[in-house]
Amino acid sequence: MRYRRLGKTNLQVSILGFGASPLGNVFEECDEKEGISAVHYAIDHGVNFVDVAPFYGITLAETRLGKALKGKRNEVYLATKAGRYDLREFDFSYQKILSSIDDSLKRLQTDYVDLYQLHDIEFGSKEQVLNEAIPAIQAVKKSGKARFVGITGLPVNYLASIAREVEVDTVLSWAHYNLLQDEINSELVPLSKELDFGLMNAAPLMQRILSDATLPDWHNASYEVKSLQPRLLAVCEKYQVRLSDVALRFAMDHPDIATTIVGMCDMKTIQENVAAVDFLIPEGLLLELVEIIAPVKNQMWFEGRPENNIARKQ
Numbered sequence: 001m002r003y004r005r006l007g008k009t010n011l012q013v014s015i016l017g018f019g020a021s022p023l024g025n026v027f028e029e030c031d032e033k034e035g036i037s038a039v040h041y042a043i044d045h046g047v048n049f050v051d052v053a054p055f056y057g058i059t060l061a062e063t064r065l066g067k068a069l070k071g072k073r074n075e076v077y078l079a080t081k082a083g084r085y086d087l088r089e090f091d092f093s094y095q096k097i098l099s100s101i102d103d104s105l106k107r108l109q110t111d112y113v114d115l116y117q118l119h120d121i122e123f124g125s126k127e128q129v130l131n132e133a134i135p136a137i138q139a140v141k142k143s144g145k146a147r148f149v150g151i152t153g154l155p156v157n158y159l160a161s162i163a164r165e166v167e168v169d170t171v172l173s174w175a176h177y178n179l180l181q182d183e184i185n186s187e188l189v190p191l192s193k194e195l196d197f198g199l200m201n202a203a204p205l206m207q208r209i210l211s212d213a214t215l216p217d218w219h220n221a222s223y224e225v226k227s228l229q230p231r232l233l234a235v236c237e238k239y240q241v242r243l244s245d246v247a248l249r250f251a252m253d254h255p256d257i258a259t260t261i262v263g264m265c266d267m268k269t270i271q272e273n274v275a276a277v278d279f280l281i282p283e284g285l286l287l288e289l290v291e292i293i294a295p296v297k298n299q300m301w302f303e304g305r306p307e308n309n310i311a312r313k314q
Helices: 032-044 060-068 095-110 128-142 155-164 187-194 228-240 242-253 267-276 285-296
Strands: 001-006 012-014 014-021 050-051 077-082 082-084 113-118 146-153 169-173 198-202 259-263
Touching: 012 014, 014 198, 014 267, 032 060, 032 267, 050 155, 050 187, 060 095, 060 187, 077 095, 077 128, 095 113, 095 128, 113 128, 128 146, 128 155, 146 155, 155 169, 155 187, 169 187, 228 242, 228 285, 242 259, 242 267, 242 285
Parallel strands: 014 050, 014 259, 050 077, 077 113, 113 146, 146 169, 169 198, 198 259
Antiparallel strands: 001 012
């Protein structure tokens, strides 16, 4: 396993992060026993960053992860979130954030988390995020229930705008650094260097487009983007490699992203993902994939409040 510094936290985190959302049956049913074994396998093979949230499985993922970490809590850096609790349930109020950490700690069977994050801040009003939610997570940090605090979301420009206004330890951007997207480089990467916050990436497989798995019905990518999957798979088959290995290794190679978080809950997936850390992308393959992807590169949907859909700062 390889490790990178997570910004000003100075934590050395594994470049492969364990995304615990599938423990909450987000994609399909996850066998709890196998999910716990997958967590143990990850830890035993050097994965030391685990990310979860109350939203995943509507608290189920946190509950199962708490069981999995029993006796192993001190072997990982544990991150959870607050502010999003269902598909359309968001609450970034001060009191909700304070009560949410206590609920999460009970489910996770621990008395602190290493990182407490605001979940998908683009769904909250900027005023409430700045004036209630940020002070709340800072209060949680001061209380000792969290060592560090951060923000997460989809639109990179909005994340950057908030990170300029408040002090956070980390920023997690999902789906913006992978074979299809590199918009994280426009503002967040240089800003992370300027302000020294830890930068994290999630969804390097673009919610399965960059894998051989069936896409979920709720996938928000355009038809043009989703229809690339069989063409990308065909190129990888020619080189006798798996598209997901190529996509994951490509994402993990970004030198300025501390950890790349991938959703996992079964032994086959965690074994493949750990192996991808040392996978070598065949010469010439990336050039072929880039050529296919070029017409739809950086085509991204927006989620959140319309007023938070801001243009890149010039």
